[in-house]
Amino acid sequence: MAIEENLKIELGKQGVFVTTLEELYNWGRRSSIWPMQFGLACCAIEMIATTMARYDLARFGAEVFRPSPRQADLMIVSGTVTKKMAPQVVRLYNQMAEPRYVIAMGACAISGGPFKQGYNVLKGIDRYIPVDVHIPGCPPRPEALIQAFMTLQKKIDEQPLTGENRPRFLNQNAQGEFPVPEPADHDLEPPSNPGVWSAPVVIR
Amino acid sequence: MKTFEEIKTAIEAAVPGAGVEFVPNPSPSAQHSIRVAPDRAIEIARFLRDDSELAFDFCSNVTGVDWLDKEISEKVKVKRTVTKTVDGVEQSVEETADETRKRVEPGYLEAVYHLFSIAKKHGPLVIRMRTGNRTDRVELPSLTPIWRGAEFQEREVFDLYGIVFKGHPDLRRILMWEGFKDHPMRRDYVDPDDYEYEPTAHDAVLKRAQAHQAAAGK
Numbered sequence: 052m053a054i055e056e057n058l059k060i061e062l063g064k065q066g067v068f069v070t071t072l073e074e075l076y077n078w079g080r081r082s083s084i085w086p087m088q089f090g091l092a093c094c095a096i097e098m099i100a101t102t103m104a105r106y107d108l109a110r111f112g113a114e115v116f117r118p119s120p121r122q123a124d125l126m127i128v129s130g131t132v133t134k135k136m137a138p139q140v141v142r143l144y145n146q147m148a149e150p151r152y153v154i155a156m157g158a159c160a161i162s163g164g165p166f167k168q169g170y171n172v173l174k175g176i177d178r179y180i181p182v183d184v185h186i187p188g189c190p191p192r193p194e195a196l197i198q199a200f201m202t203l204q205k206k207i208d209e210q211p212l213t214g215e216n217r218p219r220f221l222n223q224n225a226q227g228e229f230p231v232p233e234p235a236d237h238d239l240e241p242p243s244n245p246g247v248w249s250a251p252v253v254i255r
Numbered sequence: 256m257k258t259f260e261e262i263k264t265a266i267e268a269a270v271p272g273a274g275v276e277f278v279p280n281p282s283p284s285a286q287h288s289i290r291v292a293p294d295r296a297i298e299i300a301r302f303l304r305d306d307s308e309l310a311f312d313f314c315s316n317v318t319g320v321d322w323l324d325k326e327i328s329e330k331v332k333v334k335r336t337v338t339k340t341v342d343g344v345e346q347s348v349e350e351t352a353d354e355t356r357k358r359v360e361p362g363y364l365e366a367v368y369h370l371f372s373i374a375k376k377h378g379p380l381v382i383r384m385r386t387g388n389r390t391d392r393v394e395l396p397s398l399t400p401i402w403r404g405a406e407f408q409e410r411e412v413f414d415l416y417g418i419v420f421k422g423h424p425d426l427r428r429i430l431m432w433e434g435f436k437d438h439p440m441r442r443d444y445v446d447p448d449d450y451e452y453e454p455t456a457h458d459a460v461l462k463r464a465q466a467h468q469a470a471a472g473k
Contacts, residue, residue: 135432168460170439170446171431234432238447250451 073212080150081112081207084200087123087147088116091140092130094157094190101193111200120146125203127196128182131159131166132173134239141231144180149220149227152207154199155182158189165189178243180229256377259287262309269302270295278383288367288381293395296384297422300401303370303380311370311380314402317409319416320365321389321441328357362389364418368398368405386418389441397423415440 054069062069090098102108102116117123120143132140144153155176158164163174176182183206184199191199210218219225226246232239257265263275266289274292291299303311333354336347364386371378386393397420399406409420410429417438420426428435437444450456451471453464 135430168446170437170444174449174452234434236434236436238449242447242449251454253452253454 076212077208077210081204083112083115084125084152084203084207085115085117085123086113086125086127087120087143088118089143090129091132091136092157092159094129094160097190097193098127098129098156098196101196106193106197108197108200111197111204113200120144121148123147124150125152125154127154127156128160128176129156129190131164132176133171134173135171135234137173137176137179137239138231138234140176141179141229145228145231150218152183152203153180154184154186154196154203156186156196156199157191158187161185161187173239175248178248179232180244181247256372256375256380257308259289262380263289265306265309266291266299266302269306270298273299275299286379286381288383290383290385293384293386296396296398297401299382300398303382304401308375309380310372310374311378313371313373313378314368314398314405315371315379316367316369317398317405317412318367319412319418319440320367321416322362322365323389323442324362325360326357327360328355330354331356363387364389364393364416366395366409366412366418366420368402370402393417394419394421396421397426399423414438417441 054071059069090096100106102114108114113125120126124147126140126144126147128140144151153176155161159166159172160176161182163169163172166172167174173179177185184202186195186199188195210216212218212221219227229247230241230244232241232244234240259277263277266273266275272292273295276290278288278290280286280288303309331354332351334349334351336349339346339348341348366384368382369378370380370382384395386395395418397405397409399409399420400422406424407429409423410426412418413420413423413426414428414430415438427433431439439446448463448467448470450460450464450467453460456464
C-alpha cells in the first residue's frame with residue numbers, strides 16, 4: 052500500500068519516518084547489487100574503470116565484485132560472447148542465486164556488434180538468458196554503465212512484491228534454470244532459447 | 256639478406272631435390288615467396304634455421320590460403336578436315352577453327368610461413384607449401400619441430416582451413432569447439448542460417464536475410 056507522497060514528506064518534517072515493507076525491501080535490494088567478477092573482452096576494461104576511483108561504482112553499493120556466481124546478484128556481460136563461450140555464460144547464470152540480474156554491455160553482448168557475421172560470434176546474449184538492461188556502445192563509456200546501473204536500480208525499485216509482476220525469486224512457478232546450449236556439428240544447439248527470445252519484428 | 260636466386264641455390268645445394276619454386280607477388284608490396292615441396296620441407300626448414308648466413312631463427316606468422324577449383328577456358332586453334340562440295344565435286348578440305356576448351360584446375364590449400372632472422376636482422380622470407388587437394392589429401396608436414404612458435408598457429412590453420420599437420424605435437428582445434436565439423440575460413444564455408452533478425456541488413460547479409468524470410472514464410 053503506497054503512502055501519499057505529500058503526507059510522507061509532511062510526516063518526515065515532523066520527525067516521523069513512514070515507509071512500506073515493499074519500499075524498504077526494494078531499497079535494500081537495489082542498494083547492494085554485487086556484480087560478478089568476469090569480463091569477456093574490451094568492454095571489461097571500461098567496467099574495471101567504472102569501479103575505480105574516478106567513476107566510483109561504490110556510490111551505488113556495487114563495488115564488491117564477487118568471484119563466485121553463488122554470491123553475485125548481477126552479471127555484467129561485458130564483451131563479445133563467442134559461441135564457444137556462450138554455454139559457459141549460461142551455466143554461470145544458472146549458478147547464480149536469485150535475485151539475479153543481467154546487464155548486456157556493449158554492441159557485441161547485445162547483438163554481436165562488429166563481429167555479428169563472424170563464424171564464432173553469438174548474435175546477442177539475450178538469445179539464451181533474460182537481459183534486464185542493454186547498453187549500446189563500442190565500448191560504452193563508464194558513464195553509460197553507471198546509467199545502466201541506475202536504470203536497473205529504478206527497475207528493482209518499481210518491482211511489486213506481490214501480483215503478476217513480482218520478481219522471479221518470489222514466484223514459485225518461475226523458471227529457475229535456463230537450458231545450456233550444446234555445441235553441435237555446425238552451430239550451437241538450440242541456436243536460441245525460444246522461451247527467452249524471439250526475433251523482433253522489423254518495422255520499415 | 257641474400258636474393259631469392261641465392262637462397263634457392265643454397266637450399267638446392269643443401270637439400271637435393273628440394274623442388275624450390277619462386278612465387279612472385281605482382282602487387283606493390285612485392286613480397287615474393289618461395290614454394291617448397293612438402294616432403295622435403297622439414298629438411299629445408301632446418302637448413303633455413305641452422306645455416307649461418309640465413310639463420311631464420313624466428314617464425315613470426317603461419318597462415319593458410321584456400322584456393323578453390325578454377326575453371327579455365329582457353330581458345331585453341333584446331334585443324335580439322337571438312338567435306339565440302341567445290342564446283343560440284345566433293346573434296347576434303349583442311350581448315351582451322353577456333354575452339355573454346357574448358358578445363359578445371361583443381362584447388363588446393365596452402366600454408367604460408369613468415370620467417371625472420373633475429374640474429375642477422377633480416378626478413379621476412381615467406382615460404383609456402385601446397386596440399387594435394389582440398390578434400391582428402393590435406394596433409395602437410397608440421398614445422399613446429401623446427402620453430403616451436405608455430406605450434407598454436409598451425410593449430411589455428413588446422414582449425415580454420417583444415418590442413419592436417421603431420422608431426423604436430425598437439426593438433427587440436429584452438430578457436431572452435433571440439434566436435435565442430437567445418438573449417439570457417441574456407442571460401443566455400445556457409446555459416447548457420449541464423450538471419451532471423453537483421454534490422455540493418457545490406458549486401459550479402461540482406462540476401463541471406465531475405466532467403467531466411469522466404470524459407471520461414473513457406
